[in-house]
Amino acid sequence: MSTEMFIASEPDINKRLDLFLSEKFEHMSRSYVQGLIENESVKVNNKIKKSNYKLKFKDEISVEVPIPVELQVEGENIPIDTIYEDSDVIVVNKPQDMVVHPAPGNYTGTLVNALLYHCKDLSGINGVIRPGIVHRIDKDTTGILVVAKNDNAHNKLAEQLKNHSMTRTYYALVEGNVKQDEGIVNAPIGRHPVDRIKMAVVKDGREAVTHYKVIERFGDYTLVKCNLETGRTHQIRVHMAHIGHPLVGDNVYGYKKQKFNLKGQVLHAKELGFIHPTSGEYIHFDSELPKYFIELLEKLRGRVSK
Numbered sequence: 001m002s003t004e005m006f007i008a009s010e011p012d013i014n015k016r017l018d019l020f021l022s023e024k025f026e027h028m029s030r031s032y033v034q035g036l037i038e039n040e041s042v043k044v045n046n047k048i049k050k051s052n053y054k055l056k057f058k059d060e061i062s063v064e065v066p067i068p069v070e071l072q073v074e075g076e077n078i079p080i081d082t083i084y085e086d087s088d089v090i091v092v093n094k095p096q097d098m099v100v101h102p103a104p105g106n107y108t109g110t111l112v113n114a115l116l117y118h119c120k121d122l123s124g125i126n127g128v129i130r131p132g133i134v135h136r137i138d139k140d141t142t143g144i145l146v147v148a149k150n151d152n153a154h155n156k157l158a159e160q161l162k163n164h165s166m167t168r169t170y171y172a173l174v175e176g177n178v179k180q181d182e183g184i185v186n187a188p189i190g191r192h193p194v195d196r197i198k199m200a201v202v203k204d205g206r207e208a209v210t211h212y213k214v215i216e217r218f219g220d221y222t223l224v225k226c227n228l229e230t231g232r233t234h235q236i237r238v239h240m241a242h243i244g245h246p247l248v249g250d251n252v253y254g255y256k257k258q259k260f261n262l263k264g265q266v267l268h269a270k271e272l273g274f275i276h277p278t279s280g281e282y283i284h285f286d287s288e289l290p291k292y293f294i295e296l297l298e299k300l301r302g303r304v305s306k
Contacts, residue, residue: 008059017044018051021063036063040191050204073102073131075117078109082118083144083285088153088277090119090132091146093287096263100136100145115147122147123154134158135168135231140249140264142290143170144272156277161231167273170226170236171215171289173266173296174245175254178222182213185239189232198252199234201242208232210239218300221248225270237265248296260296268293 004024012020018037022030034051036042041064044053055061081093094100094111101112112131115122122132132147134157148154160166190205192198209229216223222245226236237253240246246254249262273284289297 002065004063004065006061006063008055008057008061010057012055012059013057014054016051017042017049017053017055017061020055020061025063025065036065041065073107073112073116075115076108076113077117078114080111080114080118083287084283085119088149089146089157090115090149091144091272091285094137094142094145094269096140096142096290096292099139101133111145119147119149121149123149123151135161137269138234138237138265138267141170141267141269142293143267143269144285144287145269146272146274148277153277157274160274164229165275167271167284168228168231168269169271170228171268171270171293172224172226172236172240173248173293174222174224174240175220175248176222176245177217177219178212178214178224178245180214182211183243185210185212185243187239187242189235189238199232199238201238206230206232208235208239210236212240216297218303221300223297236267262292262296266293266296 006024008020018030018033021033021042022028025033037049037051040048042049043062044059046062081095082090083093084091092111099110102108102110112133115132132149132154134146134148134154137143137145146157148157157166186209187201188203188205189199189208190202192200193202207230211227211229213225214222215225228235234253237247237250241250241253247265247267248254249258249260250265251258254265268289270289271284271286273282275282
């Protein structure tokens with residue numbers, strides 16, 4: 001890790017922080033710079049700021065720049081549940097206990113490793129670690145993901161995510177009896193002020209909007225359908241915990257002691273819809289709930305009927 005220092009001059013006044021740094025580091029994309037800012041590797045006058053912070057005269061900007069590491073992510077013969085595939089996209093159903101892309105300390109066994117073996121042509125926009133990955137779901141979350149097979153498809157799908165036109169519907173089992181049949185959680189999400197590994201609803205966080213609707217009630221538990229407007233890290237988990245109904249099995253944002261023998265939060269990315277990057281037609285996909293999820297619901301239904 002090296003630290004670079006800059007001082008804002010008169011031409012930099014009112015310039016966005018991310019734009020300023022992407023101009024200083026010509027080899028870095030603006031999205032990469034924004035990632036550094038989001039990960040708190042950038043400080044202005046020794047304080048954390050957002051990407052859209054407008055610079056002031058003589059602001060002191062420090063940047064902790066990671067030392068480049070040459071990485072080679074290998075394809076692995078891991079089975080993939082492919083729902084749809086053409087020359088632009090591949091839609092897959094991710095199982096539980098699988099990480100979407102390699103990360104420090106976890107460079108094998110990921111969805112990307114599997115994709116590189118089964119599908120050689122993936123977009124290169126996110127580099128060697130995240131080829132083709134337009135959006136992510138957590139390791140223990142199951143369900144649908146769309147992966148881009150070329151840069152044009154990647155850009156068009158990313159734009160749909162940005163303007164909230166991509167349909168993403170999740171099923172979640174939450175703690176407690178959700179009294180309202182439906183509702184909206186509009187609460188900004190950012191890094192937890194104390195536990196930096198976690199996310200939280202924070203005043204200066206990024207906009208986050210989740211729509212939820214009750215599907216079925218089981219007394220002490222509720223099955224809800226959640227639609228995302230935004231896609232913040234751990235958004236559904238954070239938002240449902242924020243309104244007093246953390247996800248069952250979530251020992252990060254929910255209860256430490258769980259009543260069921262689960263590997264993680266009971267959350268499934270069930271539906272995905274988007275405008276096809278080449279045909280321009282809206283296509284929609286639906287996936288079955290995983291076996292463990294179905295069995296848990298059946299167990300709860302049995303409790304209620306007795």
